[in-house]
Amino acid sequence: MKTQDLIEKLPYSEPFLFVNEILSVSTEKITGTYTFRRDAYFYEGHFKNDPVTPGVILTECMAQIGLVCFGIFLLNEEQVSENTKFVMSSTEIDFYRPIFPDEKVKVISEKIYFRFNKLKCKVKMLNIKDEIVAQGTISGMILKETVQP
């Protein structure tokens, strides 16, 4: 599957899409990027007159690249339908550096395991200088159609 196809298969849209580009993907590892737009809605309130990207949004960006794009690749194109649901089940992330408006980040996610439709990954986020912004583990379930989370 081409990397652009992975992004097209994502179930997100603006203002909650946090993937610009997938740089590389294999069965073991995925790398992608995102640039946080200055006009993103959350900067208005986080914080008052002091825009900093919220940790939950950094986590979401890590999950969209490191878990959902990766999961779509691992499942293969044909197995992903509109009814496929992605559910984040667990996160444990440490944060090291802030990300300000207009900053570009790189997310690298390495598979710990993908079994019984559960994908668990070691994920890190780097800034443009390749400094660690955040790192930890994220897991999620890929659910087919009628199954409840």
Add this chain to the structure above:
Amino acid sequence: MTSEEIYEKLKPIIKIYLPDDISANEINKSSDLTRELNINSSHLVDIILDIEDVFDIEFKNEDMEKMRNVNDAIALIQQKVSK
């Protein structure tokens, strides 16, 4: 291995993944893992992975679908251990 021996090894595994609103005393052989013990689908996978380690067996995708309650798990483990 008897089903009783399996049950004694299985109970502590399940206990790890119980949410705060379920007490370990509520585990019995007929407990439905998701509906009664409130274990989510992600932790159900964790339970299977722990079972694989503890009993040195391997589960297949279809095995997971068969595992609704504690008795189902015991039966699956027994079947695999004896192979």
